[in-house]
Amino acid sequence: xxxxxxxxxxxxxxxxxxxxxxxxWNALIAVARAERLIGALAVRLEGRGLPVEVEAxxxxxxxxxxxxxxxxxxxxxxxxxxxxxxxxxxxxxKGTAYVAANMDAGAGRSIGDLDILVAEKDxxxxxxxxxxxxxxxxxxxxxxxxxxxxWMHELPPLIHRERDRMIDVHHTILPRxxxxxxxxxxxxxxxxxxxxxxxxxxxxxxxxxxxxGLHVLSPADMVCHAIAHLFADGEMEGGLxxxxxIDRMLREFAGSANFWDALAVRARRxxxxxxxxxxxxxxxxxxxxxxxxxxRGHNSRMDNLFEARxxxxxxxxxxxxxxxRLAFTIRGHAMRMPPAMLARHxxxxxxxx
Amino acid sequence: xxxxxxxxxxxxxxLVWHPLDAVTLVYHRRSGQTHIVMExxxxxxxxxxxxxxxxxxxxxRLAEDxxxxxxxxxxxxxxxxxxxxxxxxxxxxxxxxxxxAEGGP
Amino acid sequence: MMHELRIRVGPAAFRIGSAWRAPxxxxxRLYAAYPTPSYCDYTVRLEPAxxxxxxxxxxxxxxxxxxxxxxxxxxxxxxxLAAEMGMNLQMALGWRRHLLLHAxxxxxxxxxxxxxxxxxxxxxxxxxxxxxxxxxxxxxxFALLGLEDGAVHPxxxxxxxxxxxxxxxxxxxxHQRLGxxxxxxxxxxxxxxxxxxxxxxxxxxxxxxxxxxxxxxGEARAIRTVPPSELFMRLTQASTNxxxxxxxxxxxxxxxxxxxxxxxxxxxxxxxxxxxxDQLWAQFP
Numbered sequence: 051x052x053x054x055x056x057x058x059x060x061x062x063x064x065x066x067x068x069x070x071x072x073x074x075w076n077a078l079i080a081v082a083r084a085e086r087l088i089g090a091l092a093v094r095l096e097g098r099g100l101p102v103e104v105e106a107x108x109x110x111x112x113x114x115x116x117x118x119x120x121x122x123x124x125x126x127x128x129x130x131x132x133x134x135x136x137x138x139x140x141x142x143x144k145g146t147a148y149v150a151a152n153m154d155a156g157a158g159r160s161i162g163d164l165d166i167l168v169a170e171k172d173x174x175x176x177x178x179x180x181x182x183x184x185x186x187x188x189x190x191x192x193x194x195x196x197x198x199x200x201w202m203h204e205l206p207p208l209i210h211r212e213r214d215r216m217i218d219v220h221h222t223i224l225p226r227x228x229x230x231x232x233x234x235x236x237x238x239x240x241x242x243x244x245x246x247x248x249x250x251x252x253x254x255x256x257x258x259x260x261x262x263g264l265h266v267l268s269p270a271d272m273v274c275h276a277i278a279h280l281f282a283d284g285e286m287e288g289g290l291x292x293x294x295x296i297d298r299m300l301r302e303f304a305g306s307a308n309f310w311d312a313l314a315v316r317a318r319r320x321x322x323x324x325x326x327x328x329x330x331x332x333x334x335x336x337x338x339x340x341x342x343x344x345x346r347g348h349n350s351r352m353d354n355l356f357e358a359r360x361x362x363x364x365x366x367x368x369x370x371x372x373x374x375r376l377a378f379t380i381r382g383h384a385m386r387m388p389p390a391m392l393a394r395h396x397x398x399x400x401x402x403x
Numbered sequence: 404x405x406x407x408x409x410x411x412x413x414x415x416x417x418l419v420w421h422p423l424d425a426v427t428l429v430y431h432r433r434s435g436q437t438h439i440v441m442e443x444x445x446x447x448x449x450x451x452x453x454x455x456x457x458x459x460x461x462x463x464r465l466a467e468d469x470x471x472x473x474x475x476x477x478x479x480x481x482x483x484x485x486x487x488x489x490x491x492x493x494x495x496x497x498x499x500x501x502x503x504a505e506g507g508p
Numbered sequence: 509m510m511h512e513l514r515i516r517v518g519p520a521a522f523r524i525g526s527a528w529r530a531p532x533x534x535x536x537r538l539y540a541a542y543p544t545p546s547y548c549d550y551t552v553r554l555e556p557a558x559x560x561x562x563x564x565x566x567x568x569x570x571x572x573x574x575x576x577x578x579x580x581x582x583x584x585x586x587x588x589l590a591a592e593m594g595m596n597l598q599m600a601l602g603w604r605r606h607l608l609l610h611a612x613x614x615x616x617x618x619x620x621x622x623x624x625x626x627x628x629x630x631x632x633x634x635x636x637x638x639x640x641x642x643x644x645x646x647x648x649x650f651a652l653l654g655l656e657d658g659a660v661h662p663x664x665x666x667x668x669x670x671x672x673x674x675x676x677x678x679x680x681x682x683h684q685r686l687g688x689x690x691x692x693x694x695x696x697x698x699x700x701x702x703x704x705x706x707x708x709x710x711x712x713x714x715x716x717x718x719x720x721x722x723x724x725x726g727e728a729r730a731i732r733t734v735p736p737s738e739l740f741m742r743l744t745q746a747s748t749n750x751x752x753x754x755x756x757x758x759x760x761x762x763x764x765x766x767x768x769x770x771x772x773x774x775x776x777x778x779x780x781x782x783x784x785x786d787q788l789w790a791q792f793p
Contacts, residue, residue, distance in 0.1 A: 079548075080551040103545070104547060109604075123433075124491070128491060184489070421758075430758040437744070439741065
């Protein structure tokens, strides 16, 4: 078994970890770090009495993800305070949403920037409120700025001048030019307000805080977003981690009534049905996720290619299979932008460098 | 006439205090940030407890225990409260919210 | 295929993979006395920037578990430096078991002296000189402060001697303890020094701190007391993992600042520095 396959297998079944030797651990740890899955692995393997050297590495990883979790929640809270007078919904996305809603997908997850979704008509208001609260534009040149605002699904990134943390303000979940066009208005309409005080679900807050306006996506939309992110956002870089998010969510949400029906309905609505089907198949293959038979559909030969792309890393943590990766790079760009626009974009980039 | 803004501070359980010669270090558990503060900041936070208060009310309470400047004590305290709010150690609340905050949910 | 070497330095174990034999051979010679671990905390990779750059004007990209996106490659003859930078990077970005201070350290009478300050302040040279003058060398780069025990844990990697530091130590140690002179590196000339046999043998023995110094090389002799609050602020700047450690880091650092006296010292020559250190060391029993 290759180290990256061993990583996926161990996440799926932590009992396997008892049989690994030192060389296997060294490779597994390098691969897990490269895939940003070391925190998730450390949480999965907690309390298994592994060799002390391994336990020390895993304890470091748990400490790091605890710190990332705290920083992400604090950043969300800072954003809440900045948007206090904004009366629309501000929806937390990705890692911050998973930890804020205390979901399994948040356990040990690495979290970078803060991503939020707001209504497109409110972008100016939100931008002004953030600028007033100490966020600034990351230095971008005029071309990039225009590119972001015209074609991408977010404002150009903002960074907070004191805390040095980035926020991405999205008005939709994929670029405007992407072939599937998910319906952000529907996502906003069904977004769920975070509960200020729930101990089980939702963050524990200081009692003066109210989440006033902070939301997360509904379960079906959250899965749709994660799947859109897995396939359509760039080059499937970090895909194994994104797929792990999906596995955790599917397992957690599957228990609630009508989840699979709701997922099918939302997938259609967001033009992501084929993506959702493929993600279910990949998640089932790689992580053994129990999925809805009807929705997953039939295996396709392309699935093998996607799986190979997700597993393109060696035991030193290096990316392998450059040709396959390149195929996905072009694919990633083509999905985001119609071809003529892509040519113009690349040309502008080449001329500048 | 405009009211002085009301503030409520973070709960004591979120803070770790450590005086070190001329300054006081405060570790804020929820944000993971360390702040270095000087007088009258620790005193302001200690007076506020769990109540929503404005700068003149804090000045009045502090005047019971400390020598404060006669004229602009409230203005100085108001400026410190704004800084505390920027750090996330205090938060501006509207009078309606302040009532709810008193009891807690 | 990759050439592999595993090394343990103090509490941290590294797995180094290189596309070339030469850097690994150089490391093997200099790290011969260090333990070889089975399990490793970190992977460091020395790779060509592009596949053909393995042979053509070979240059070494430093990568590994933790990486900086814009790290410039080094020429292959500086592969030893590349490996060292790679190991430092893993510690600086990944280590969570101690509060990591960018500092040199040495031990005498069972207690530790910590020296910190800006790069080029002479702390590396001073730590190396102490190691040859009756002290046990603990580290020239990272002092690992125990979160529970408050002790300084050794990290006695190779000492990276720079410019005038090279001559000072060449006079004191045999050539078998020195690496090749690397000319024209981004930091000037560099020569690696293998710590003393004793420093390597006792790399797991921690010592409680007795004194911290901020040395400054090339200035008129002077001593200034650094108050605890200033010490705290300077050490938060000198630590790469203070923020990441959260409350445990706060507790360890406040305890250190409250209990360990701090002095800034200026000196013109290494000898004068050693004298100042002996004088201050005697004042804090």
